[in-house]
Amino acid sequence: MNCEVSQLKELELEHFEMREVLRCILHTIVFHRALGLVRPKDVDMELFDITYVQCGEVELEKKIDEKIEQFVCWVEKHPNKKSQICLSFYEVKNKQASWFSNKVERLYWEQWYINLNVSQHPKAHSVKSHHSKVVNPREGALEDRNVRSAALEASLRDVLFQIIKFVNEKKDHVPPIPNIEGPVSFPYEITIPSSSDSAFGMDMLKRMLQTGHPTMLS
Amino acid sequence: MTSSHGNAHSEGAEMEQIITEFFAKSLHIILESRALYVSSRNSFGDQVVSSPSSSSSSSSSVRPRDKWFNLALRECPAALENIDLWRQSNLEPIVIDVVLVQRPVNWDPASFPPKRVLPRSSSMKERYPFSWNSDQEELGIETKSEKIIERWVLQYESGKTRDSNSNSRRSSNISLHTLYKKSTLLLRSLYSTVRLLPAHKIFRELNSSAQIRPFTLVHRISSFIEPFTRREEAEMLKFGFTPVDTASGRLCLSVMYLPSASEVSSEPTTPMSPQVITDYVGSPLADPLRRFPLIPVTGLPSYGSPSSLPFSRRHSWSYDHFRASSPSIACSPSPTYSESHTSVSNANSRHFPPASLPPQPTELSLIQKKNTGFDDRYPHPSHSIDNFGSLPTTTILRTESAPVRIPAAEVTNSPAFSNRQYLLPSPPLGGSRRASKTDTNMSIQTGATAEKLFSLGKDEPQKYSGVKISANSSPHISFSRSSSRSYQDDFDDSDFTCPFNEDDLTDPESRAESFDHGHMADALEAGGFFPIRKSHDAAVGTLVHLLKKAPPLRQDLSTSEHLSQGAHSEIWNNNIKESNQIPDALMPVSMTSSGLIATRKTTADALEEFHSYREMKNLLLTRGSKN
Numbered sequence: 073m074n075c076e077v078s079q080l081k082e083l084e085l086e087h088f089e090m091r092e093v094l095r096c097i098l099h100t101i102v103f104h105r106a107l108g109l110v111r112p113k114d115v116d117m118e119l120f121d122i123t124y125v126q127c128g129e130v131e132l133e134k135k136i137d138e139k140i141e142q143f144v145c146w147v148e149k150h151p152n153k154k155s156q157i158c159l160s161f162y163e164v165k166n167k168q169a170s171w172f173s174n175k176v177e178r179l180y181w182e183q184w185y186i187n188l189n190v191s192q193h194p195k196a197h198s199v200k201s202h203h204s205k206v207v208n209p210r211e212g213a214l215e216d217r218n219v220r221s222a223a224l225e226a227s228l229r230d231v232l233f234q235i236i237k238f239v240n241e242k243k244d245h246v247p248p249i250p251n252i253e254g255p256v257s258f259p260y261e262i263t264i265p266s267s268s269d270s271a272f273g274m275d276m277l278k279r280m281l282q283t284g285h286p287t288m289l290s
Numbered sequence: 291m292t293s294s295h296g297n298a299h300s301e302g303a304e305m306e307q308i309i310t311e312f313f314a315k316s317l318h319i320i321l322e323s324r325a326l327y328v329s330s331r332n333s334f335g336d337q338v339v340s341s342p343s344s345s346s347s348s349s350s351s352v353r354p355r356d357k358w359f360n361l362a363l364r365e366c367p368a369a370l371e372n373i374d375l376w377r378q379s380n381l382e383p384i385v386i387d388v389v390l391v392q393r394p395v396n397w398d399p400a401s402f403p404p405k406r407v408l409p410r411s412s413s414m415k416e417r418y419p420f421s422w423n424s425d426q427e428e429l430g431i432e433t434k435s436e437k438i439i440e441r442w443v444l445q446y447e448s449g450k451t452r453d454s455n456s457n458s459r460r461s462s463n464i465s466l467h468t469l470y471k472k473s474t475l476l477l478r479s480l481y482s483t484v485r486l487l488p489a490h491k492i493f494r495e496l497n498s499s500a501q502i503r504p505f506t507l508v509h510r511i512s513s514f515i516e517p518f519t520r521r522e523e524a525e526m527l528k529f530g531f532t533p534v535d536t537a538s539g540r541l542c543l544s545v546m547y548l549p550s551a552s553e554v555s556s557e558p559t560t561p562m563s564p565q566v567i568t569d570y571v572g573s574p575l576a577d578p579l580r581r582f583p584l585i586p587v588t589g590l591p592s593y594g595s596p597s598s599l600p601f602s603r604r605h606s607w608s609y610d611h612f613r614a615s616s617p618s619i620a621c622s623p624s625p626t627y628s629e630s631h632t633s634v635s636n637a638n639s640r641h642f643p644p645a646s647l648p649p650q651p652t653e654l655s656l657i658q659k660k661n662t663g664f665d666d667r668y669p670h671p672s673h674s675i676d677n678f679g680s681l682p683t684t685t686i687l688r689t690e691s692a693p694v695r696i697p698a699a700e701v702t703n704s705p706a707f708s709n710r711q712y713l714l715p716s717p718p719l720g721g722s723r724r725a726s727k728t729d730t731n732m733s734i735q736t737g738a739t740a741e742k743l744f745s746l747g748k749d750e751p752q753k754y755s756g757v758k759i760s761a762n763s764s765p766h767i768s769f770s771r772s773s774s775r776s777y778q779d780d781f782d783d784s785d786f787t788c789p790f791n792e793d794d795l796t797d798p799e800s801r802a803e804s805f806d807h808g809h810m811a812d813a814l815e816a817g818g819f820f821p822i823r824k825s826h827d828a829a830v831g832t833l834v835h836l837l838k839k840a841p842p843l844r845q846d847l848s849t850s851e852h853l854s855q856g857a858h859s860e861i862w863n864n865n866i867k868e869s870n871q872i873p874d875a876l877m878p879v880s881m882t883s884s885g886l887i888a889t890r891k892t893t894a895d896a897l898e899e900f901h902s903y904r905e906m907k908n909l910l911l912t913r914g915s916k917n
Contacts, residue, residue, distance in 0.1 A: 104478045107471070111362040112481055116494070123485040123494065232486055236479045240532040243472045249360075 074245045075180045078238045080231050082154070082187040085224055090147065090190060092119050093228060094140045094157065099126045100232055101159055101184050102136075102260065104239045105246075110255040120225040124232065127255040139262040146265055147190050158263040159184040163247055178259075181245050184235075304466055305536055309381065309446055311358045312473045312534075312541055316444050316480060317376070317384055317511075318369040319361075323484045324388050324440070324493055324509055325368040359474040361481065372511050382513040383445035388489050390551060392435045392505045438522070439551035440489045442543070443515065449539035472534040473541060479531065480543065488551040497915065502837050518546075525550070828900060831907025834914060 085093055096117060103112065106127045113128035126133065143157055162178040250257055356362035376384060484490060489507070496503055518526070523546075530544040 100482060103482060104475070107360060107474055107478075109357065109360040109362060110478075111356075114485065121491060123490060125482045125485060229486060232482070236483055236486070239475060239479045243475050243532070243534075246471065246475065248467055249471055249474065255360075 075183060076238075076242050076245050077183045077185070078234070079185045080187060080234055081227065082189055083224065083227050083231065084189045084191060086191055087144075087147070089119055089221075089224065090144055090188065091140055092117055093188075093224075094143065094186065095136060096122065096124045096228065097186050097231060097235070098136050098140075098157075098159060098262065099133075100124050100235055102132060102256065103127055104235065105161055105182070105258055105260070106132075106255040107246075107249045107257040108252055108255045119221065120228060122225060122228060122232070129255050132256055136262065139264060143264040147188075150265075152191070154187065154189050155265060156188070157186040159186070159260060160263065161258045161260045164259060181247060182242075301466060302537075305469065305538070306381075308466065308470055308473065309536065309541060310377065312477070313376065313381070313384060313444060313446075314355075314369075314373040315359055315361060315363075315477055316442075316543060317373050317386070318363050318366055319477065319481050320386055320442050320484055321369040321372070321509060322363055322366040323490055324386075324507060325366060326493070326496055326507055359470075359477050361474070361477055368509070376513075379513065381446045381448075383443060383515075385512050385515050386440075386442040386444070387438050387510045387512075387516075388440035388442075389508045389510060390437045390439045390489075390492065390505055391508055392437075393503075437548070437551075438518070439492075439548040440487065441515075441518075441526075441546045443545070444543050445541075446536075447533070447539050447542055449536075469534065469536050476531055476534055476541070476543065483529065483531075483545070487545070487547050488549060489547065492551060502834075502914075827907055828903040831903065831910050835906070835910050838910070838914070 080097070083093060096115075099115070103110070103125045106129075111128050113126040114123050115126055116123050139157070143155070147153075147155055160180050161182040162180040165177045165179050247258065353362075372384075376382070492505070493507055496505075496507060525548055526546040527549050528544060528546045531542075533540040533542045
């Protein structure tokens with residue numbers, strides 16, 4: 073089975089925006105892969121004028137939030153680095169023997185890479201010059217923030233469309249819908265960079281070995 | 291048509307069923323987030339769900355319909371009706387046009403019931419006339435401008451020709467399972483796409499509260515495509531969902547949308563809607579004095595582009611409004627507010643002896659404030675007058691009875707006034723407020739006189755001032771500051787209620803009658819009675835109500851006025867007459883009466899009123915959301 077990979081457009085954001093942005097993206101992806109009975113839940117973002125959809129499952133929400141927290145911690149320890157979160161979907165296959173001697177093998181059939189560029193310090197002054205109307209500095213900063221935030225909103229929207237397009241174009245690799253209860257039909261995992269980058273790389277390598285050759289897409 | 295299998299027939303039937311359900315589901319998904327009388331809002335997290343119907347999806351029961359494609363959707367009558375129609379056709383395409391309709395500024399919401407008119411008689415096959423959802427017919431269409439902001443085309447391309455080529459291999463490869471899975475996937479992406487498109491923002495705005503907007507969304511469903519003009523088409527973007535192959539064709543879904551749609555909506559919206567919202571969310575009373583300075587700074591910029599300010603979304607921006615329009619809000623519950631705009635002279639305030647009011651420390655404080663406030667007022671009177679100038683002043687002024695006053699307040703709040711207009715008048719108001727605090731009790735009684743005075747002539751400043759004071763006496767001010775000190779908070783209400791109390795005292799039945807007459811009266815009374823503090827909701831409700839019915843209200847006002855006046859005690863009438871003849875004389879009379887009222891009013895009464903008011907509000911909200 074093919075493992076389709078989607079590299080999502082990199083988002084430049086500030087620290088405080090990470091959580092909501094990640095939540096938005098992760099939930100959006102999972103919603104598209106939640107082929108069980110779903111009662112979709114609209115979520116209006118607080119920071120952006122965007123509505124995204126959740127599956128409305130508590131467990132899922134919890135897991136996503138957990139991972140996001142871990143990721144935020146990692147970012148705090150590794151400031152000014154580009155970072156990546158990977159959301160993978162897999163199937164579980166029992167195998168007698170495998171390279172890594174686990175009896176249960178994960179067959180990854182889809183991976184989403186969310187690319188973030190978290191800036192530690194808001195670039196408050198970068199845009200200011202364009203706005204002659206600024207009356208007082210506080211307002212100016214606010215305006216800058218708005219401009220920047222609007223840009224991020226647009227990018228985020230792009231990413232969401234990217235997800236939708238991907239989902240539309242690639243349907244063949246999605247495993248048959250298992251007959252299960254609950255909206256989340258396929259096992260998934262969220263991988264964040266671990267304490268050292270190399271480990272993260274190893275992880276990826278391992279996964280590649282397991283899944284065969286992933287087709288790099290987008 | 292399909293496969294080489296022996297069970298081809300049944301499979302074909304199943305496939306057809308999947309296709310049919312796919313159409314139904316798609317239509318449902320689209321209309322659910324575009325058809326206004328159904329709220330697609332889920333109550334989630336901290337988001338505010340104003341529409342009562344919002345939580346329907348959370349119900350745990352699984353309907354058979356929900357199982358299709360494992361997607362449980364909220365009820366959407368529009369979708370169900372249309373799909374029923376469509377089922378009679380033979381897999382005809384479905385074209386859904388989502389149309390943005392701009393209303394004339396002075397449209398009358400009262401004549402805008404959420405009624406759906408579906409041409410049931412006409413069948414889909416006949417290229418049924420559009421099934422318009424609701425609004426279309428009811429609005430005065432002449433003045434509306436319409437723009438198609440989204441066109442969804444859903445069709446089944448029967449692929450016999452195509453099938454014949456790759457025939458057996460292809461068809462056999464496409465199992466029902468695959469078809470089902472793929473259409474499920476497609477519907478998932480449809481579901482989130484619908485929410486990403488600009489039209490959803492409009493929908494959300496319209497649906498998020500009972501505010502009145504200068505625009506609305508309607509949808510038309512037909513089975514054929516009415517071509518766009520070239521220019522229209524140039525403006526639109528197209529998103530085509532990847533078709534899902536079936537054994538005998540493919541399911542195609544695409545959307546053309548206007549990327550700038552949200553801007554379209556926001557432009558007209560900004561000036562008008564914010565005011566209403568403001569009243570709704572904010573609590574201007576919280577800090578009336580402070581608002582003022584803020585107005586120029588925050589109010590205007592934020593208005594311009596609420597959408598562009600992510601942080602200021604919804605509540606926040608409404609908050610700004612709030613600030614800007616806060617004075618109006620405060621006044622809104624009481625009809626007198628409008629009068630306050632006319633800003634009466636200070637002289638009257640002085641005339642009101644503290645003694646006349648119930649001997650309460652608060653009143654004294656009020657008086658003091660009045661004096662200060664007056665100074666402010668004097669410079670501003672011109673502003674207020676100007677504002678009124680745009681309105682039918684005479685009617686407003688004349689409508690003095692308690693119910694009448696409310697309408698006046700409405701008028702000021704009405705969309706017709708631009709924010710800026712608001713802002714200008716507001717400063718005087720602020721001043722007036724303070725002054726009004728002392729007068730609150732007075733206002734009810736004097737209100738009538740005030741109106742007449744106004745109508746009589748602007749020459750007599752003293753009269754005006756007296757009137758104003760009474761007008762200003764609107765519950766907000768008096769309650770929050772003056773009364774609170776003297777009484778407990780609950781008692782503060784009494785000041786406001788006084789006017790009502792008077793009515794009650796004089797003629798309880800008359801009041802009841804007024805209720806029967808219509809919501810308007812109720813709203814008005816309620817607004818007048820309740821102190822702002824306690825009943826923001828109430829105030830909001832009143833506002834909404836008033837706004838919706840503004841034009842008719844004025845007419846009603848005259849009648850209501852008569853009724854109320856008739857109902858009023860002799861004292862009232864006397865006051866009026868006296869006021870007309872001798873403005874100064876009025877003051878003492880009203881004062882005394884107010885004092886009496888205040889004492890009689892109890893918190894229980896207020897609470898009762900409040901509850902009735904609340905009911906009304908809910909009713910209004912429901913209705914509003916349906917619109």
